[in-house]
Amino acid sequence: MGKITDFRSGVIKGISVFSIALLSSQLSMGQNPVKDTANVNDTTYSLTTVTGVTLEGVNSDILNEYKRLRLNNILFQPYISLQQMLKGNAAGVYVQEPSGEPGTEQNIFVRGIATPLLSKRELFDNQAAVFVNGIPLSLEKPFAYDIQQYDFNRIGTATNLLSVIHNENIESIEVIKDPARLAALGPIAANGAIWILTKNAKSGKSEISVNGYYGYAVKEVVTPINAAYENRFRLPYYDKFGTIDDRYAYPAYLQDSSNSDYYGRANWTDLYYQNGGLYNVDLSLTGGTDRANFRFFGAATKNSGNADNTSLNRYMASFAINVAPLKWLTVSTMINATLMDRFRNRNFRDRLAETRYIPDISNPLAPNKSVYASYLDLYDRMTKDDNRNNAVQGYFAIAADLKQFKFNSRIAFDYNEATRDVFYPTQLMEGNNFVSNYFGYNQRIVISNTLGYNLAFSKVSNLLLEAGQNYQADINKFDYAYAYNGPNNFIKLNIVNGSTSNEAYLTPVGFRVYYFPSKSQSSLASFFGRATYSYNNLFQLTGIVRRDGSSALQPDNRWRTNVAGSIRTFLKDVLFENNKAVSAFNAYVSYANMGHVFSDDRFSRGPNLRPDLSFTGNPTLATYNGFPALTRPYNTGWVGYGIPWMYSDNISGGVELGLFGNRVFANVEVYSRTTKNQLIPVPVPLEWGYTGAYSSGLSVNNSGIDVSVSADIIRPTNSNNISWSVNGNMNYNRNELKALPKGLDELVIGSTKLQVGKPIDAFWVYTNEGIYNTDAEVPVNPVTGNRLSIKGVTFKAGDARWKDVNGDFKIDENDKELSGNYLPKITGGFGSTFRYKSLSLNFQFYFALGHKVLNQYAANRLDFINNDSRDNINAIKEITFWEEKTDLGSYPFYNPWSDAIPYRADQTLFLQDASFMKLRSASLHYDILFNAKKKRAAFSKAEVYLSGTNLFTITKFNGDDPELVQYNGVYNGTGLPIPKMVIIGLKLDIVK
Numbered sequence: 001m002g003k004i005t006d007f008r009s010g011v012i013k014g015i016s017v018f019s020i021a022l023l024s025s026q027l028s029m030g031q032n033p034v035k036d037t038a039n040v041n042d043t044t045y046s047l048t049t050v051t052g053v054t055l056e057g058v059n060s061d062i063l064n065e066y067k068r069l070r071l072n073n074i075l076f077q078p079y080i081s082l083q084q085m086l087k088g089n090a091a092g093v094y095v096q097e098p099s100g101e102p103g104t105e106q107n108i109f110v111r112g113i114a115t116p117l118l119s120k121r122e123l124f125d126n127q128a129a130v131f132v133n134g135i136p137l138s139l140e141k142p143f144a145y146d147i148q149q150y151d152f153n154r155i156g157t158a159t160n161l162l163s164v165i166h167n168e169n170i171e172s173i174e175v176i177k178d179p180a181r182l183a184a185l186g187p188i189a190a191n192g193a194i195w196i197l198t199k200n201a202k203s204g205k206s207e208i209s210v211n212g213y214y215g216y217a218v219k220e221v222v223t224p225i226n227a228a229y230e231n232r233f234r235l236p237y238y239d240k241f242g243t244i245d246d247r248y249a250y251p252a253y254l255q256d257s258s259n260s261d262y263y264g265r266a267n268w269t270d271l272y273y274q275n276g277g278l279y280n281v282d283l284s285l286t287g288g289t290d291r292a293n294f295r296f297f298g299a300a301t302k303n304s305g306n307a308d309n310t311s312l313n314r315y316m317a318s319f320a321i322n323v324a325p326l327k328w329l330t331v332s333t334m335i336n337a338t339l340m341d342r343f344r345n346r347n348f349r350d351r352l353a354e355t356r357y358i359p360d361i362s363n364p365l366a367p368n369k370s371v372y373a374s375y376l377d378l379y380d381r382m383t384k385d386d387n388r389n390n391a392v393q394g395y396f397a398i399a400a401d402l403k404q405f406k407f408n409s410r411i412a413f414d415y416n417e418a419t420r421d422v423f424y425p426t427q428l429m430e431g432n433n434f435v436s437n438y439f440g441y442n443q444r445i446v447i448s449n450t451l452g453y454n455l456a457f458s459k460v461s462n463l464l465l466e467a468g469q470n471y472q473a474d475i476n477k478f479d480y481a482y483a484y485n486g487p488n489n490f491i492k493l494n495i496v497n498g499s500t501s502n503e504a505y506l507t508p509v510g511f512r513v514y515y516f517p518s519k520s521q522s523s524l525a526s527f528f529g530r531a532t533y534s535y536n537n538l539f540q541l542t543g544i545v546r547r548d549g550s551s552a553l554q555p556d557n558r559w560r561t562n563v564a565g566s567i568r569t570f571l572k573d574v575l576f577e578n579n580k581a582v583s584a585f586n587a588y589v590s591y592a593n594m595g596h597v598f599s600d601d602r603f604s605r606g607p608n609l610r611p612d613l614s615f616t617g618n619p620t621l622a623t624y625n626g627f628p629a630l631t632r633p634y635n636t637g638w639v640g641y642g643i644p645w646m647y648s649d650n651i652s653g654g655v656e657l658g659l660f661g662n663r664v665f666a667n668v669e670v671y672s673r674t675t676k677n678q679l680i681p682v683p684v685p686l687e688w689g690y691t692g693a694y695s696s697g698l699s700v701n702n703s704g705i706d707v708s709v710s711a712d713i714i715r716p717t718n719s720n721n722i723s724w725s726v727n728g729n730m731n732y733n734r735n736e737l738k739a740l741p742k743g744l745d746e747l748v749i750g751s752t753k754l755q756v757g758k759p760i761d762a763f764w765v766y767t768n769e770g771i772y773n774t775d776a777e778v779p780v781n782p783v784t785g786n787r788l789s790i791k792g793v794t795f796k797a798g799d800a801r802w803k804d805v806n807g808d809f810k811i812d813e814n815d816k817e818l819s820g821n822y823l824p825k826i827t828g829g830f831g832s833t834f835r836y837k838s839l840s841l842n843f844q845f846y847f848a849l850g851h852k853v854l855n856q857y858a859a860n861r862l863d864f865i866n867n868d869s870r871d872n873i874n875a876i877k878e879i880t881f882w883e884e885k886t887d888l889g890s891y892p893f894y895n896p897w898s899d900a901i902p903y904r905a906d907q908t909l910f911l912q913d914a915s916f917m918k919l920r921s922a923s924l925h926y927d928i929l930f931n932a933k934k935k936r937a938a939f940s941k942a943e944v945y946l947s948g949t950n951l952f953t954i955t956k957f958n959g960d961d962p963e964l965v966q967y968n969g970v971y972n973g974t975g976l977p978i979p980k981m982v983i984i985g986l987k988l989d990i991v992k
Helices: 007-012 060-067 082-086 120-125 142-147 179-185 227-241 244-248 348-355 369-382 856-862 864-869
Strands: 093-096 107-110 129-132 170-176 193-198 207-217 276-288 292-304 311-326 329-343 384-402 405-424 434-456 461-484 512-535 539-550 559-570 582-596 646-659 664-682 693-714 722-739 746-749 752-755 763-765 768-771 800-802 817-819 826-836 839-849 852-855 911-913 916-927 939-949 953-955 981-991
Touching: 082 093, 082 107, 082 170, 082 193, 120 142, 142 461, 142 512, 170 179, 179 193, 179 539, 179 559, 179 582, 179 646, 207 939, 276 311, 276 981, 348 405, 348 434, 539 582, 582 664, 664 722, 664 746, 763 852, 852 856, 856 864
Parallel strands: 129 193
Antiparallel strands: 093 107, 170 193, 207 276, 207 981, 276 292, 292 311, 311 329, 329 384, 384 405, 405 434, 434 461, 461 512, 512 539, 539 559, 559 582, 582 646, 646 664, 664 693, 693 722, 722 826, 746 752, 763 817, 768 800, 826 839, 839 916, 852 911, 916 939, 916 953, 939 981
């Protein structure tokens, strides 16, 4: 009878050299070419065969452990998203977490970004693909931003869909960066891939595993302030620069010092910052025989923030079953299901961005606890904000092993949906009320087939030939409606008129409704062939040819041929045969020329019409007096014909070195990736009416080096119960703009300037050189006799001194320079695990170095004169206005009334070093069974642990946290704190 464990091992059962590498959605496992792998319990799961198999003479366990994330840094921490698990644990991976609010969206960049981040839309074109058991997850698309006035949050739930991955259900995580391996996964993996295998059934073994923890997100310690503090901050400016009229215009909430609401105790923090409860309970059951086995996993988790009563509740269930009806045939299926309820923040900014309505924002909420409590009571009683996500993934697969011929067929799917119902009462909207409803889903179906033939020329020479097909179909859809002026505050849904026999049945009652249905469809068809030749444990050559067709491209450019290849050499016995200190020495080079897919389907049709009647100040108008209408895409940009595939030339090479029986293992890899033919909106003449026209030709290079090291300083032996291991990883990355469309040398889009030869993540700012203390210090043009000016405003004493780059005695955009970069040049982490008898201690640090932050928060606080008079969403004062987030006294003393606007944000004055190092995690474990294993043989593990995350930060940043920065490097102070979390837990494994 044939043995099986799961789909992965069933595919490779009985194979010596052969491995099935599935195109885009299927799995690959590294195998030893001279060992029989019929005992699938000894199988090592990885994706190494995309570029090569693990050869005799190299410790495969060490190699595969090196390539994966160390799960002991992940398993015993209250992480709620994949991004949090990756942070600092893999070379070349940078994670953005702009808010500590549980379940909010985060970004994964592998080896930099290929596209300038002009808005949140571009984030979707730079994310790594995520595969769970070979299923490429279908995530949100950017087309929803077309109907949004602000892009703070995507409409709908805005929940992080990578929170569907539970750390206790993970078998392994690998970050795939090798070009040829990425090419085998297809265009969706062009930005890198995260390859996750979940735990599955095991042959001939029954096991029950229980894990649970409880703890807290620790209350944030901040310095609250009141109106007296704000008054002391402002008065020196009034004393030096203010006039009588300026004093008469003093803000109302600061005028009356006897008002205890504003000038009394600033104790609002008692309600805003609180300990948030954390818990998790998960259970897995594994059982069966060699011919049929199963695994069930279920979990309930609550992850809380420490601010504004935010949390995420998650409920998960997973089931896998594997059957071998015949010795040569394996049938497997798996399904995961997740439900997530997110309790969102009560920020003014997020609420008003949803309503598109700015009420009177001149007076902020008072910092008094009782006043703030009244607001929270009203909010909690009257508002409605139901925010739910459901997700399910699964596959059905058949694997046939017919000696030299191997066949694999699989259908896989990923489906997630989101619903959000919102209501805000009249008390929060100056007599208006607001309601919105959202339902959206992302659906992906993948059908793949692979056939392979293994030809063994001799015991030391093998050729593996593979051919396969993959079809992927995506649907992304949402229906969104919002409305104002309902009949009262008790009707909190968009309702319709009574009976269906009524002609006006679909007419909402009492609401003025704006409805936005949107749908995006795309498909990707692929065919591939691959040949892998290995010889005598010395080298392995791999070549891949793919033909990919995408419906997101126009018909004349729909198909593209992609090629990739690699060579991996195993040189220990050649170069270090007699050197016992060297246990492994491998060198490799990999190259791929591969296409990239577009994040939505707008470019597949050429010129098109859109239901968009928007104008400046109202970019979400879809009807004309209630009647649907179509117009040209003036607000989203002109799309023409002849758009080609964007693609990348990606090459990397490196060495792997093992010393002293692989007690020390190191990898150094250099890389260069140039992404070409990218689309970017190029400005057009104003009389055309378009915001821009999309043109192909943007080219960006990312190059750098990855370094990873692990070492067992002390290994346990029969005579000692001590072990000590250390690990570290680091990435250095730089990007450079290589080309712009139409042969342009530079391009300005909004507040971003792109210049060939410069980084694409640089800030475009004025260079600050101090202050003009007197009018006489202002430079005078010797030709005209006019003093230096900015947009017609002559500089005076008290103004900022900015560098006149071109020497024309006029400060304008021609004097702005590219300075700094908002993505770190160096990222990584390091840590250690120490064990003594029943106790073990693990800790992990995370660092990001060499990047800047634009402190917009400080600019807004210092520019209080202009900020108080503005009636826009950027002038909103949250309750956190009454908190000392940054040292304002460290900035020059400018005249805030000056028309030169000396405290404008776009200057080097507000560029700050954002480098940091964090103690990302620490855990202490006690093995209950260390001295009692024979007495309790039924337990394979019984462990108590105490863990903490985000424990302290070392940084020069003049703000609350250098991670709480927007995707484009702007710090606006709105991100909720990333909390310190402390948990205590128990893990039990029972084996029969």
